[in-house]
Amino acid sequence: MALVFAGICSHAPGITGRADRADPELKDGLYAAMDRLRLAMEASKPDALIVIAAEHFANFFMDNMPAYAIGMGEEYEGPIEDPDWLNIPHTKIPGAPDIGKRIVSEVMQTVDTAYAEEWKMDHGIMVPLHFLTPRYDMKVIPANINCQGPPLTPLHRAWAFGEAIRRAADAVPERIAVVGTGGISHWPATPNSGKINEAWDRDYLDRWTRNDREALSAYTDEETLRDAGQGGFEIRTFNAVAAAAGGQGDIWYMQPIPIFAVSCTVGVMDIV
Protein backbone atom coordinates (compact mmCIF):
# COMPACT_ATOMS: atom_id res chain seq x y z
CA MET A 1 0.00 0.00 0.00
CA ALA A 2 2.22 2.81 1.24
CA LEU A 3 4.00 4.64 3.94
CA VAL A 4 1.08 6.37 5.68
CA PHE A 5 2.73 8.13 8.62
CA ALA A 6 6.16 9.51 9.53
CA GLY A 7 7.15 10.94 12.89
CA ILE A 8 10.02 11.43 15.29
CA CYS A 9 10.29 11.43 19.06
CA SER A 10 12.80 11.21 21.88
CA HIS A 11 13.43 8.00 23.80
CA ALA A 12 15.49 9.06 26.82
CA PRO A 13 14.98 6.68 29.75
CA GLY A 14 14.43 9.63 32.09
CA ILE A 15 11.20 10.50 30.26
CA THR A 16 9.53 7.65 32.11
CA GLY A 17 12.09 6.65 34.73
CA ARG A 18 12.64 10.11 36.18
CA ALA A 19 9.31 11.66 35.23
CA ASP A 20 8.67 12.92 38.76
CA ARG A 21 11.91 14.94 38.80
CA ALA A 22 11.12 17.16 35.81
CA ASP A 23 9.38 20.52 35.79
CA PRO A 24 5.74 19.33 35.76
CA GLU A 25 4.76 21.84 33.09
CA LEU A 26 7.51 20.64 30.74
CA LYS A 27 6.78 16.99 31.44
CA ASP A 28 3.05 17.47 30.88
CA GLY A 29 3.71 19.30 27.61
CA LEU A 30 5.94 16.48 26.38
CA TYR A 31 3.47 13.80 27.41
CA ALA A 32 0.65 15.68 25.65
CA ALA A 33 2.73 15.93 22.48
CA MET A 34 3.49 12.20 22.62
CA ASP A 35 -0.23 11.52 22.98
CA ARG A 36 -0.91 13.76 19.99
CA LEU A 37 1.66 11.75 18.04
CA ARG A 38 -0.14 8.55 19.05
CA LEU A 39 -3.50 9.90 17.89
CA ALA A 40 -2.05 11.06 14.57
CA MET A 41 -0.39 7.72 14.00
CA GLU A 42 -3.58 5.83 14.88
CA ALA A 43 -5.57 8.05 12.50
CA SER A 44 -3.34 6.86 9.65
CA LYS A 45 -4.63 3.32 10.36
CA PRO A 46 -1.30 1.53 10.08
CA ASP A 47 -1.08 -2.24 9.88
CA ALA A 48 2.43 -2.12 11.33
CA LEU A 49 4.80 0.39 12.87
CA ILE A 50 8.47 0.51 11.90
CA VAL A 51 10.51 2.06 14.73
CA ILE A 52 13.85 3.34 13.45
CA ALA A 53 15.89 3.37 16.62
CA ALA A 54 19.43 3.44 17.93
CA GLU A 55 21.08 0.23 19.06
CA HIS A 56 22.28 0.50 22.67
CA PHE A 57 23.75 -2.99 23.00
CA ALA A 58 20.39 -4.55 23.73
CA ASN A 59 20.76 -6.99 20.83
CA PHE A 60 24.17 -6.72 19.24
CA PHE A 61 27.75 -6.49 20.47
CA MET A 62 31.13 -5.97 18.84
CA ASP A 63 31.46 -9.68 18.11
CA ASN A 64 29.04 -9.00 15.26
CA MET A 65 27.74 -5.44 15.01
CA PRO A 66 25.44 -4.70 12.09
CA ALA A 67 25.20 -1.15 10.80
CA TYR A 68 21.48 -1.81 10.25
CA ALA A 69 19.19 -4.50 11.58
CA ILE A 70 15.48 -5.07 11.05
CA GLY A 71 13.34 -7.36 13.18
CA MET A 72 11.13 -9.99 11.63
CA GLY A 73 10.23 -11.95 14.74
CA GLU A 74 6.84 -13.20 15.87
CA GLU A 75 7.10 -11.50 19.24
CA TYR A 76 9.54 -9.34 21.14
CA GLU A 77 10.09 -8.49 24.79
CA GLY A 78 11.20 -5.53 26.81
CA PRO A 79 12.48 -3.61 28.54
CA ILE A 80 15.82 -5.29 29.22
CA GLU A 81 16.40 -2.71 31.94
CA ASP A 82 15.05 -3.05 35.46
CA PRO A 83 11.34 -2.20 34.95
CA ASP A 84 11.22 -0.12 38.12
CA TRP A 85 14.23 1.90 36.97
CA LEU A 86 12.60 2.63 33.61
CA ASN A 87 9.09 2.76 35.09
CA ILE A 88 7.80 0.59 32.23
CA PRO A 89 6.61 -2.93 33.11
CA HIS A 90 8.16 -5.90 31.36
CA THR A 91 5.91 -6.95 28.49
CA LYS A 92 5.61 -8.72 25.16
CA ILE A 93 5.40 -6.74 21.92
CA PRO A 94 3.77 -8.26 18.84
CA GLY A 95 5.95 -8.48 15.77
CA ALA A 96 5.08 -8.67 12.09
CA PRO A 97 7.21 -11.52 10.73
CA ASP A 98 5.57 -11.71 7.32
CA ILE A 99 5.53 -7.96 6.64
CA GLY A 100 8.99 -7.67 8.16
CA LYS A 101 10.41 -10.31 5.85
CA ARG A 102 9.01 -8.51 2.82
CA ILE A 103 10.31 -5.17 4.09
CA VAL A 104 13.77 -6.66 4.64
CA SER A 105 13.78 -8.24 1.18
CA GLU A 106 13.03 -4.92 -0.47
CA VAL A 107 15.47 -2.93 1.69
CA MET A 108 18.18 -5.39 0.62
CA GLN A 109 17.83 -4.18 -2.95
CA THR A 110 19.99 -1.22 -1.95
CA VAL A 111 21.09 -1.62 1.69
CA ASP A 112 22.70 -4.75 3.15
CA THR A 113 20.64 -4.81 6.32
CA ALA A 114 20.94 -7.54 8.91
CA TYR A 115 17.75 -9.15 10.14
CA ALA A 116 16.78 -10.75 13.42
CA GLU A 117 13.96 -13.05 14.45
CA GLU A 118 14.82 -12.44 18.09
CA TRP A 119 14.96 -8.98 19.59
CA LYS A 120 14.99 -7.50 23.06
CA MET A 121 13.98 -3.89 23.39
CA ASP A 122 15.57 -1.37 25.69
CA HIS A 123 14.51 2.19 26.47
CA GLY A 124 15.35 3.19 22.90
CA ILE A 125 12.17 1.51 21.66
CA MET A 126 10.23 0.87 24.87
CA VAL A 127 9.87 4.55 25.80
CA PRO A 128 8.31 5.46 22.41
CA LEU A 129 6.05 2.37 22.47
CA HIS A 130 4.93 3.18 26.02
CA PHE A 131 3.35 6.35 24.61
CA LEU A 132 2.52 5.33 21.03
CA THR A 133 1.16 1.81 21.55
CA PRO A 134 0.29 1.79 25.25
CA ARG A 135 -1.74 -1.42 24.96
CA TYR A 136 1.03 -3.12 22.92
CA ASP A 137 -1.57 -4.14 20.40
CA MET A 138 0.13 -2.78 17.28
CA LYS A 139 2.51 -4.90 15.23
CA VAL A 140 6.01 -3.51 15.53
CA ILE A 141 8.99 -3.88 13.19
CA PRO A 142 12.14 -2.69 14.98
CA ALA A 143 14.85 -1.23 12.74
CA ASN A 144 18.02 -0.30 14.56
CA ILE A 145 21.02 1.71 13.41
CA ASN A 146 24.34 1.25 15.21
CA CYS A 147 25.00 4.63 16.83
CA GLN A 148 27.20 3.33 19.70
CA GLY A 149 30.07 1.17 18.49
CA PRO A 150 32.34 2.88 15.96
CA PRO A 151 32.93 2.57 13.09
CA LEU A 152 29.44 3.98 12.57
CA THR A 153 27.56 3.97 9.32
CA PRO A 154 28.09 7.25 7.41
CA LEU A 155 25.22 9.74 7.30
CA HIS A 156 24.77 9.34 3.57
CA ARG A 157 24.18 5.62 4.14
CA ALA A 158 21.63 6.34 6.87
CA TRP A 159 19.85 8.43 4.25
CA ALA A 160 19.96 5.52 1.83
CA PHE A 161 18.54 3.29 4.56
CA GLY A 162 15.61 5.68 5.02
CA GLU A 163 15.00 5.72 1.28
CA ALA A 164 15.06 1.92 1.26
CA ILE A 165 12.51 1.79 4.10
CA ARG A 166 10.25 4.10 2.07
CA ARG A 167 10.57 2.02 -1.06
CA ALA A 168 9.86 -1.14 0.92
CA ALA A 169 6.83 0.38 2.67
CA ASP A 170 5.42 1.47 -0.68
CA ALA A 171 5.98 -1.99 -2.12
CA VAL A 172 3.91 -3.96 0.40
CA PRO A 173 0.09 -3.98 0.38
CA GLU A 174 -0.13 -3.08 4.07
CA ARG A 175 -0.25 0.42 5.55
CA ILE A 176 3.06 1.24 7.23
CA ALA A 177 3.87 3.91 9.83
CA VAL A 178 7.43 4.88 10.62
CA VAL A 179 8.69 6.64 13.74
CA GLY A 180 12.33 7.56 14.22
CA THR A 181 13.68 7.94 17.72
CA GLY A 182 17.07 9.25 18.67
CA GLY A 183 19.29 12.23 19.57
CA ILE A 184 19.56 15.14 19.41
CA SER A 185 22.44 16.66 21.40
CA HIS A 186 23.06 14.84 24.67
CA TRP A 187 25.82 13.41 26.78
CA PRO A 188 23.98 10.40 28.18
CA ALA A 189 25.29 7.95 30.74
CA THR A 190 28.02 10.31 31.94
CA PRO A 191 28.25 12.86 34.75
CA ASN A 192 27.42 15.39 32.02
CA SER A 193 23.96 13.84 31.60
CA GLY A 194 21.67 16.86 31.34
CA LYS A 195 24.09 18.95 29.32
CA ILE A 196 22.23 20.12 26.20
CA ASN A 197 23.35 22.25 23.25
CA GLU A 198 20.01 23.89 22.49
CA ALA A 199 21.35 26.08 19.68
CA TRP A 200 22.77 23.02 17.93
CA ASP A 201 19.48 21.19 18.42
CA ARG A 202 17.42 24.02 16.95
CA ASP A 203 19.74 24.30 13.96
CA TYR A 204 19.54 20.56 13.40
CA LEU A 205 15.73 20.57 13.61
CA ASP A 206 15.60 23.49 11.18
CA ARG A 207 17.53 21.36 8.69
CA TRP A 208 15.21 18.42 9.45
CA THR A 209 12.04 20.48 9.05
CA ARG A 210 13.25 21.73 5.65
CA ASN A 211 14.23 18.15 4.77
CA ASP A 212 17.57 19.49 3.58
CA ARG A 213 19.38 16.30 2.64
CA GLU A 214 22.70 18.01 2.08
CA ALA A 215 22.63 19.90 5.38
CA LEU A 216 21.41 16.88 7.35
CA SER A 217 24.22 14.75 5.93
CA ALA A 218 26.95 17.38 6.32
CA TYR A 219 27.93 16.67 9.94
CA THR A 220 31.17 14.82 10.58
CA ASP A 221 31.20 12.47 13.57
CA GLU A 222 34.05 14.51 15.03
CA GLU A 223 31.93 17.68 14.88
CA THR A 224 28.89 15.90 16.28
CA LEU A 225 30.83 14.46 19.22
CA ARG A 226 32.28 17.89 19.99
CA ASP A 227 29.06 19.88 19.66
CA ALA A 228 26.31 17.38 20.45
CA GLY A 229 27.96 14.64 22.47
CA GLN A 230 28.01 10.91 21.82
CA GLY A 231 24.21 11.00 21.89
CA GLY A 232 24.30 13.22 18.81
CA PHE A 233 25.30 10.22 16.70
CA GLU A 234 21.64 9.23 16.92
CA ILE A 235 20.67 11.90 14.36
CA ARG A 236 20.98 8.95 11.98
CA THR A 237 17.49 7.83 13.01
CA PHE A 238 15.86 11.23 12.39
CA ASN A 239 17.76 11.57 9.11
CA ALA A 240 16.45 8.20 7.98
CA VAL A 241 12.87 9.34 8.65
CA ALA A 242 13.46 12.49 6.59
CA ALA A 243 14.74 10.33 3.75
CA ALA A 244 11.75 8.01 4.04
CA ALA A 245 9.08 10.71 4.20
CA GLY A 246 10.51 13.18 1.70
CA GLY A 247 8.35 16.16 2.68
CA GLN A 248 8.47 19.05 5.11
CA GLY A 249 8.61 18.46 8.83
CA ASP A 250 6.59 19.99 11.65
CA ILE A 251 7.99 20.06 15.18
CA TRP A 252 5.13 19.76 17.67
CA TYR A 253 7.27 19.90 20.80
CA MET A 254 10.89 20.75 21.52
CA GLN A 255 12.09 21.67 24.98
CA PRO A 256 15.37 21.00 26.75
CA ILE A 257 14.55 18.98 29.88
CA PRO A 258 17.91 18.42 31.61
CA ILE A 259 16.76 15.71 34.03
CA PHE A 260 15.62 13.78 30.93
CA ALA A 261 19.11 14.44 29.46
CA VAL A 262 17.95 15.79 26.10
CA SER A 263 15.92 18.37 24.20
CA CYS A 264 12.74 16.34 24.16
CA THR A 265 11.31 16.40 20.68
CA VAL A 266 8.11 15.31 18.96
CA GLY A 267 7.46 15.93 15.26
CA VAL A 268 5.87 14.68 12.09
CA MET A 269 6.79 14.91 8.43
CA ASP A 270 4.73 15.06 5.26
CA ILE A 271 4.98 12.03 3.03
CA VAL A 272 5.59 13.02 -0.58
Next chain:
Amino acid sequence: MSLYGVQKILYRINRDRELQDQFKADADAAMAGFPLTDEERGWLRDGEIGELYIHGVNGQILMHFAAFLGLEWNEYIDAMKDGLAQHGQVKGGLYKVVDGGSGGAV
Protein backbone atom coordinates in the same frame (compact mmCIF):
# COMPACT_ATOMS: atom_id res chain seq x y z
CA MET B 1 42.94 -4.75 30.71
CA SER B 2 40.52 -6.71 28.54
CA LEU B 3 37.86 -4.04 28.09
CA TYR B 4 36.30 -6.12 25.35
CA GLY B 5 35.72 -8.99 27.78
CA VAL B 6 34.30 -6.71 30.49
CA GLN B 7 31.87 -5.14 28.06
CA LYS B 8 30.94 -8.53 26.62
CA ILE B 9 29.90 -10.00 29.95
CA LEU B 10 28.03 -6.82 30.88
CA TYR B 11 26.21 -6.92 27.53
CA ARG B 12 25.25 -10.52 28.25
CA ILE B 13 24.17 -9.83 31.85
CA ASN B 14 22.11 -6.82 30.78
CA ARG B 15 19.93 -8.82 28.41
CA ASP B 16 19.91 -12.33 29.88
CA ARG B 17 17.75 -12.92 32.95
CA GLU B 18 19.23 -16.35 33.61
CA LEU B 19 22.74 -14.90 33.65
CA GLN B 20 21.47 -12.10 35.90
CA ASP B 21 20.21 -14.66 38.39
CA GLN B 22 23.46 -16.62 38.17
CA PHE B 23 25.52 -13.44 38.66
CA LYS B 24 23.51 -12.54 41.75
CA ALA B 25 23.85 -16.03 43.17
CA ASP B 26 27.52 -16.65 42.31
CA ALA B 27 29.28 -13.87 40.43
CA ASP B 28 32.53 -15.82 39.99
CA ALA B 29 30.72 -18.76 38.43
CA ALA B 30 28.87 -16.40 36.10
CA MET B 31 32.15 -14.79 35.04
CA ALA B 32 33.88 -18.09 34.29
CA GLY B 33 34.69 -18.39 30.61
CA PHE B 34 34.96 -14.66 30.00
CA PRO B 35 38.41 -13.17 29.33
CA LEU B 36 38.74 -11.08 32.47
CA THR B 37 41.60 -10.10 34.75
CA ASP B 38 41.34 -10.61 38.51
CA GLU B 39 41.02 -6.84 38.90
CA GLU B 40 38.12 -6.73 36.46
CA ARG B 41 36.40 -9.64 38.21
CA GLY B 42 36.62 -7.62 41.41
CA TRP B 43 35.07 -4.53 39.82
CA LEU B 44 32.20 -6.60 38.46
CA ARG B 45 31.70 -8.61 41.66
CA ASP B 46 31.69 -5.46 43.79
CA GLY B 47 29.65 -3.31 41.39
CA GLU B 48 32.45 -0.76 41.04
CA ILE B 49 30.64 1.53 38.60
CA GLY B 50 33.28 4.25 38.92
CA GLU B 51 36.13 1.91 37.97
CA LEU B 52 34.19 0.43 35.07
CA TYR B 53 33.32 3.92 33.80
CA ILE B 54 36.89 5.21 34.06
CA HIS B 55 38.26 2.20 32.20
CA GLY B 56 36.08 2.88 29.18
CA VAL B 57 32.99 0.69 29.44
CA ASN B 58 30.40 2.06 27.02
CA GLY B 59 27.95 4.29 28.89
CA GLN B 60 24.83 2.53 27.69
CA ILE B 61 26.17 -0.85 28.79
CA LEU B 62 27.16 0.60 32.15
CA MET B 63 23.88 2.46 32.68
CA HIS B 64 21.93 -0.75 32.19
CA PHE B 65 24.25 -2.62 34.58
CA ALA B 66 23.86 0.10 37.22
CA ALA B 67 20.08 -0.24 36.94
CA PHE B 68 20.44 -4.02 37.33
CA LEU B 69 22.49 -3.46 40.49
CA GLY B 70 19.68 -1.29 41.83
CA LEU B 71 21.56 2.01 41.87
CA GLU B 72 19.26 4.99 42.03
CA TRP B 73 20.03 7.63 39.35
CA ASN B 74 21.96 10.01 41.60
CA GLU B 75 23.95 7.14 43.09
CA TYR B 76 24.92 6.04 39.58
CA ILE B 77 26.01 9.55 38.56
CA ASP B 78 27.91 9.97 41.84
CA ALA B 79 29.68 6.63 41.35
CA MET B 80 31.00 7.85 37.99
CA LYS B 81 32.04 11.16 39.56
CA ASP B 82 33.88 9.27 42.29
CA GLY B 83 35.78 7.36 39.61
CA LEU B 84 36.71 10.63 37.92
CA ALA B 85 37.83 12.19 41.21
CA GLN B 86 40.04 9.18 41.94
CA HIS B 87 41.56 8.58 38.51
CA GLY B 88 40.95 11.57 36.26
CA GLN B 89 39.61 11.34 32.73
CA VAL B 90 38.02 8.22 31.23
CA LYS B 91 40.75 6.15 29.60
CA GLY B 92 39.02 5.44 26.29
CA GLY B 93 35.83 5.05 24.34
CA LEU B 94 33.05 7.48 23.50
CA TYR B 95 31.95 8.31 27.02
CA LYS B 96 34.74 10.61 28.16
CA VAL B 97 33.60 13.38 30.43
CA VAL B 98 33.57 16.96 29.14
CA ASP B 99 34.03 20.21 31.06
CA GLY B 100 35.06 18.20 34.10
CA GLY B 101 31.60 16.68 34.33
CA SER B 102 29.78 19.98 34.72
CA GLY B 103 26.44 20.83 33.15
CA GLY B 104 24.71 17.69 34.33
CA ALA B 105 21.33 17.47 36.00
CA VAL B 106 20.42 15.32 38.98
